[in-house]
Amino acid sequence: MPILFDRQTYTIAGSSRRERTPDGYLRVPGFAARTGIQQYLARELDLTDRNPTELVNVYRPDDEVFKPDSLASYNAMDATNDHPTELVNADTYKAVTVGTVASEGRQVGDFVEVDLLIKDAQAIADVEAGKVQLSAGYEADFVPERGTTTDGQPYEFVQRNIRINHVALVKRARAGAQARLHDNSPTIGGNMPRVILDDGTGVEVADDATATLISSRITALQAKVSDAESKAEKAEMNMEKTKAEKDEIEEKLEEAKKASSDAAIAERVKAVSSTLESARRVAGDSFECDSMSLSAIQRAALMVKRTAIDWADKSDVYVQAAFDVALESADAAPDSTVKAQHAQVARDAAPKPDDKEPENPRKKYADSIESAWKGGAE
Numbered sequence: 001m002p003i004l005f006d007r008q009t010y011t012i013a014g015s016s017r018r019e020r021t022p023d024g025y026l027r028v029p030g031f032a033a034r035t036g037i038q039q040y041l042a043r044e045l046d047l048t049d050r051n052p053t054e055l056v057n058v059y060r061p062d063d064e065v066f067k068p069d070s071l072a073s074y075n076a077m078d079a080t081n082d083h084p085t086e087l088v089n090a091d092t093y094k095a096v097t098v099g100t101v102a103s104e105g106r107q108v109g110d111f112v113e114v115d116l117l118i119k120d121a122q123a124i125a126d127v128e129a130g131k132v133q134l135s136a137g138y139e140a141d142f143v144p145e146r147g148t149t150t151d152g153q154p155y156e157f158v159q160r161n162i163r164i165n166h167v168a169l170v171k172r173a174r175a176g177a178q179a180r181l182h183d184n185s186p187t188i189g190g191n192m193p194r195v196i197l198d199d200g201t202g203v204e205v206a207d208d209a210t211a212t213l214i215s216s217r218i219t220a221l222q223a224k225v226s227d228a229e230s231k232a233e234k235a236e237m238n239m240e241k242t243k244a245e246k247d248e249i250e251e252k253l254e255e256a257k258k259a260s261s262d263a264a265i266a267e268r269v270k271a272v273s274s275t276l277e278s279a280r281r282v283a284g285d286s287f288e289c290d291s292m293s294l295s296a297i298q299r300a301a302l303m304v305k306r307t308a309i310d311w312a313d314k315s316d317v318y319v320q321a322a323f324d325v326a327l328e329s330a331d332a333a334p335d336s337t338v339k340a341q342h343a344q345v346a347r348d349a350a351p352k353p354d355d356k357e358p359e360n361p362r363k364k365y366a367d368s369i370e371s372a373w374k375g376g377a378e
Helices: 068-072 121-128 208-259 262-283 294-305 316-332 336-349 361-370
Strands: 003-009 026-034 036-041 055-060 078-081 097-101 106-108 111-118 133-148 154-170 194-196 202-204
Touching: 026 121, 026 133, 026 154, 055 133, 068 154, 078 111, 078 121, 097 121, 097 154, 111 121, 111 154, 121 154, 262 294, 262 316, 294 316
Parallel strands: 055 154, 078 154
Antiparallel strands: 003 133, 026 111, 036 055, 078 097, 097 111, 106 111, 133 154, 194 202
16 A cells, blocks of 8 residues: 655634644644545556656545545644654654644545644744645555546546545655645745636735636636536527427417418308319319319319329429319310200201291281282172
């Protein structure tokens, strides 16, 4: 099991968080560990198949860092001034211990916070001079497991079963992976790190680690906002689409109501009757069609009139044009029955050669008067 020392900056927040005991000891809280990705050198993880200075991402998940057993292991552990060369034990604690961890670990955001009781006068003087970074010394299992965190950072190992041995005061990052944990010393005599906000304003923070932490949190929050806005936009588009569909349905319903009104039905009946009358002139008096569709009536009439054409696959426009032509032809040339009737009337009206002129009584009387002088009268 690898033995590791993690650094994490904690800047004392002022007299309200520092407490001097009657014995002169210093009681102060601090962040001793955090969750997320941390980088280690390959040699620290005993990865002999890699370059010893290659950086390896290790994931410290919340459920391990804040596991009750792990948090409980902070309590009563030794506080040291810098890391000892090995884990504190019964043989070395007198030489390296400057105080104690006076509480179990507790979750504060992504950090583990503990209370330190610093007893050594030199260590207290170092804290007051600005040596305020904390580094946990612990044992843990490094389980090979590749993955990606929710904010998109890849990792190769997951840290599990974390057991605290000590918490050290350190002034600056020691060489190695711990120097890359965004926990540099506070700036002394210069400008403090700043976090730039969306509106362009800058906010000073205690150290680079805090600046990096805040910036990453802002980025994550911005990503969530962007995702939420995208979902809201899609929802709005769906609402607009739903509204359009509703409007279309209502429009069709209104058209259906108009089509089913008494006036509309009367117009339809009139149109069907007229079309049937025209169809009979095209197809003959015996033509019948029970469809209410004008195009269907016209198509049926043409199928009777012009059987050589397949009218089923013709468009309504084509059928209408053909029907109009057929109707014009029918109106221009009377059918054979009408012609025959006209011919019979003509024949009936013509005089026959042997027909005698009918007797006219008035003419007969006139003729008899005229002939009376010839002696035919008494």
